[in-house]
Amino acid sequence: MKDQITISKNFKLLTYILIGIGVVTFALGFVFDAKRTWANYLLNNYYFLSIAIGAAFFGSIQYITNSGWSAAFKRIPEAMAAYIPFAGIFFLIMFFGMHSIFEWTHDEVLQHDELIQHKSPYLNVPFFFIRVIVFFAAWTILSKVLRKFSLKEDEVGGLHYFHKSELYSKIFIFVIAITFTLFAVDMLLSLDPHWFSTLFAAKSFIAAFLHGSTIIALIVIILNRTGNFDILNRSHLHDFTRYIFMTSIVWGYFNFAEFMLIWYGNIPEETVWFVERWQGAYKILFFANIILNWAIPFFVLMPRKTSRSKLIIFPVIILLMIGQYTELYYIIWPNVVHESKFGLLEIGAFLGYAGIFSLVVSTWLAKASLVPKNHPYLQESLHHHF
Amino acid sequence: MNKDYILGVFKDEESLVSAFDKVKEKGVLPLEVYTPYPVHEILEGMGNKTRITYAAFFYGVFVAIGILSFLTYAASISWSLNYGGKPFNSFPSFIVVTIVATILSITILTLLTFSIRSKIFPGKVPEIYHERATDDRFVMVIDKKSMGANTEAINSIITEYGEIE
Numbered sequence: 001m002k003d004q005i006t007i008s009k010n011f012k013l014l015t016y017i018l019i020g021i022g023v024v025t026f027a028l029g030f031v032f033d034a035k036r037t038w039a040n041y042l043l044n045n046y047y048f049l050s051i052a053i054g055a056a057f058f059g060s061i062q063y064i065t066n067s068g069w070s071a072a073f074k075r076i077p078e079a080m081a082a083y084i085p086f087a088g089i090f091f092l093i094m095f096f097g098m099h100s101i102f103e104w105t106h107d108e109v110l111q112h113d114e115l116i117q118h119k120s121p122y123l124n125v126p127f128f129f130i131r132v133i134v135f136f137a138a139w140t141i142l143s144k145v146l147r148k149f150s151l152k153e154d155e156v157g158g159l160h161y162f163h164k165s166e167l168y169s170k171i172f173i174f175v176i177a178i179t180f181t182l183f184a185v186d187m188l189l190s191l192d193p194h195w196f197s198t199l200f201a202a203k204s205f206i207a208a209f210l211h212g213s214t215i216i217a218l219i220v221i222i223l224n225r226t227g228n229f230d231i232l233n234r235s236h237l238h239d240f241t242r243y244i245f246m247t248s249i250v251w252g253y254f255n256f257a258e259f260m261l262i263w264y265g266n267i268p269e270e271t272v273w274f275v276e277r278w279q280g281a282y283k284i285l286f287f288a289n290i291i292l293n294w295a296i297p298f299f300v301l302m303p304r305k306t307s308r309s310k311l312i313i314f315p316v317i318i319l320l321m322i323g324q325y326t327e328l329y330y331i332i333w334p335n336v337v338h339e340s341k342f343g344l345l346e347i348g349a350f351l352g353y354a355g356i357f358s359l360v361v362s363t364w365l366a367k368a369s370l371v372p373k374n375h376p377y378l379q380e381s382l383h384h385h386f
Numbered sequence: 387m388n389k390d391y392i393l394g395v396f397k398d399e400e401s402l403v404s405a406f407d408k409v410k411e412k413g414v415l416p417l418e419v420y421t422p423y424p425v426h427e428i429l430e431g432m433g434n435k436t437r438i439t440y441a442a443f444f445y446g447v448f449v450a451i452g453i454l455s456f457l458t459y460a461a462s463i464s465w466s467l468n469y470g471g472k473p474f475n476s477f478p479s480f481i482v483v484t485i486v487a488t489i490l491s492i493t494i495l496t497l498l499t500f501s502i503r504s505k506i507f508p509g510k511v512p513e514i515y516h517e518r519a520t521d522d523r524f525v526m527v528i529d530k531k532s533m534g535a536n537t538e539a540i541n542s543i544i545t546e547y548g549e550i551e
Contacts, residue, residue, distance in 0.1 A: 260478045266471075302443075386426060 003369035005228050007362050015359040022352010029345050038097035039336040040346055043328045044353040045094070046187055049087040050204070050324070051357075054212015055080035056143050057176050058243070060169035063162075068380035069239050072231055072371050076219050078150060079364035080212070081143040086360055088136035098125060101336055104193045116193050123190055131186060135179045142172045150372065157374035181205050188328075191335040195273040197262070203254040210247035210293070211324040217244065218317045219361070221310055228370060234308040235384045241307040244297055244320070252294030277330060281340035285330040292323030325350070391417060392533075392541070393516055394526040396548035402524040403427045405547040409528070412536045412543075417527045420519035438503075442496045449491040453484045516551065524548075 029037030059077035062070045098105045104116050104123045116123070146168055153161040184204035189197065217240040223229045262270045277286060296319055306312045333340060372378060396402040403425065409416060410431060419428050461467075462474035469476075501507065519525040526544075533540055544550050 256478075256481065260481070263478050264472075264476075 003371075005223070005366050005370050007366050011362065012359070015355045015362070018351045018355025019359070020352075020355075021348050022355060025345060025348025025352060029349070033345070034097075035100045036337050036341060036345060037349075038094075038100040039332055040349040041090075041094065041097060042101055042187065042336070043325075043332050044349050045087060045090045047324060047328055047350075048083060048353050048357045049091075050208035051212050051215045052080050052083040052087060053139065053176060053180055054208040054210070055216055056084070056139065056212075057173060057209055058213050058216060059146070060172045060176070063166045063169035064173065066166075066377070068377040069236060069384045071375045071377040071381035073216070073220055073236070073381075074150065074372060074375070075365060075368060075370055076216050076223075077212075078143075078147050079361045080215065080219075081139075082147070082364040083357055083360045084136065084143055085140045086356065088132070088140065091132050091136070092129070095125075095129065098128075102190060103335070104190060119193055123193060128186060131182065135183050138175050138179055142168060142175060146172065151368055153375065154369060154373045159376060162376050177205065180208065188331050191332060192273055194269065196269055197258060197273070199254055199258040199261075203251065203258060206247055206250050206254055207293070207324065207327060210244065210251050211320060213240070213243040213247060214317050214320045216240065217313065218321075221314060221317075223370070224310075231371065231382050233384065235386050237310065237313060238304070238308045238386075239384075241301045241313055244316070245301045245307065248294055248297040248301075248320075252290065252298065255290065255294070276334045282330060282334060285326050289323065289327050289330060292319050292326060390531070391515075391527050391529050392544075393551045394528065394544040394548055395516060395518075395551050396524040396526070399425055399524065401547035402526065405543055406431055406526065408543045409526070409540055412539055414528065414532050414536060414540060417529045417532075418515075419527070420515065420525040422520065422522060422524070425524075438496060438500060441499050442492050445495045446488055446492050449495075450484055450488045453487050454480060457483060 026037060026041070029040065055077040059074055059081065061067075062074060062077075094101070103109055104119070105125055110116055110120060121127075146165055149161045149165045149168070153165075181201035181204070184201045188204060189195070189200050217237075220229060220232060220236075220240065224232045259274065262274060277283070297316055300312060300316055301307045329342075329346075375381075394405060396405065399421075402419070402421070406416070406419065406428060415432070419425075419432065421428060457480045458475055458477075461476070461480075466474040468474075472479075515527050516523065516525045528540065530537075541550060
């Protein structure tokens with residue numbers, strides 16, 4: 001088996017084409033419908049960042065729990081975390097679209113709205129971007145440090161870098177847990193500054209973990225298909241689906257707990273968000289979210305046999321990817337675009353971002369040997385069986 | 387001690403598994419194997435596939451449907467009361483009760499099923515083959531009748547890896 005993967009020319013060409021589609025879509029979008037295009041921009045940025053953060057979290061969890069089974073796959077979360085700084089640049093570019101996206105940046109609203117005035121010491125444009133820079137700096141530095149240790153371990157071996165990675169992973173999960181929940185509040189919850197929900201940030205965080213694990217499994221399966229991961233066996237697949245299954249249940253639980261308490265409490269400040277989303281296409285999306293992100297993974301991945309079969313996991317992964325999209329669409333669209341439009345703009349924007357994400361991840365995957373060399377649990381991982 | 391069976395007592399997992407495989411090669415399946423923790427090879431080798439997960443799943447399905455329909459019937463058909471302006475059929479609030487009651491019912495029903503299937507009941511005299519079987523020893527129980535002509539061979543396999551008691 002070769003150490004490093006080589007990215008085929010066709011694949012690179014495909015990502016360039018996708019990026020080209022994205023660029024053209026955004027250029028046309030900004031000319032014809034700027035508001036909707038900025039909504040797309042926010043959605044896709046958040047979508048792929050949440051996947052990268054979820055993957056980084058996944059990688060850290062493996063170190064902390066001293067997991068043996070995942071040692072051979074740890075390059076994939078690392079490569080996905082390499083997307084974080086790129087997402088940071090995209091989020092900074094959002095500076096030019098703040099007025100199209102966030103209601104609380106409007107001066108005339110601020111003058112007449114006491115609630116937004118009350119929140120303005122936290123929700124104002126300079127502090128918003130200070131937070132974005134701090135969060136992205138923390139994520140980038142910590143993920144780069146972990147990546148560096150991982151590459152050093154390949155050269156030197158021994159337990160030194162493993163223990164160091166473990167320590168930094170412990171720091172990293174706390175940093176991610178605090179900063180990413182605050183980040184979700186900034187980017188998604190503050191779209192409707194009049195709405196209150198304490199569970200929202202935790203739900204966004206677990207959604208990131210769910211979809212991050214999903215994409216890791218997807219990349220592993222694709223690499224296995226192309227003949228680069230011969231070591232993948234059914235026990236590994238079962239462990240990947242366990243992560244999907246577990247986080248999907250937690251997501252369903254949070255989603256339901258949020259909705260049920262708001263429904264039961266029936267306080268106008270809280271129900272307003274759901275009232276807006278209880279009409280037209282959004283009502284369908286409300287149920288589609290639950291079906292795609294919880295019901296299908298829960299019932300399909302429950303039996304032992306289905307959770308070990310690539311043929312069954314693959315469609316579930318695709319449905320979960322759609323699930324994260326519909327969830328974000330359901331959160332962002334009613335507050336930014338005010339009508340449920342879906343067309344070529346949305347598809348083109350998503351394809352563009354998918355192209356960038358695949359290009360970054362594949363480039364970083366090709367930079368180091370696909371299977372780490374001196375990881376202390378490597379042998380356990382290669383012979384994983386249960 | 388009952389003399390219908392022999393006991394192979396091993397100190398670690400590897401010797402147990404090697405002895406188990408060799409005994410199976412002779413065409414003899416041990417009556418029972420006692421280990422301090424689940425050993426994968428033994429679970430597969432004994433060939434006892436548990437169906438208790440299916441039982442638990444179907445208990446869950448029936449209990450969940452039963453409780454949900456009972457709550458709906460009680461709250462909206464039989465004795466409808468107005469609680470703070472909520473609709474009679476307040477479905478989201480039934481779900482919490484359903485989940486909790488389903489977990490409780492699955493636990494109790496599965497425990498009962500397991501006890502009935504393995505014939506465990508309060509006051510049963512425990513069958514202890516070896517005093518340290520649940521402690522730190524791996525114990526293999528082989529029926530003497532099933533050994534037949536292989537008695538000598540099996541005895542030597544066991545003494546190679548452990549002891550006969």
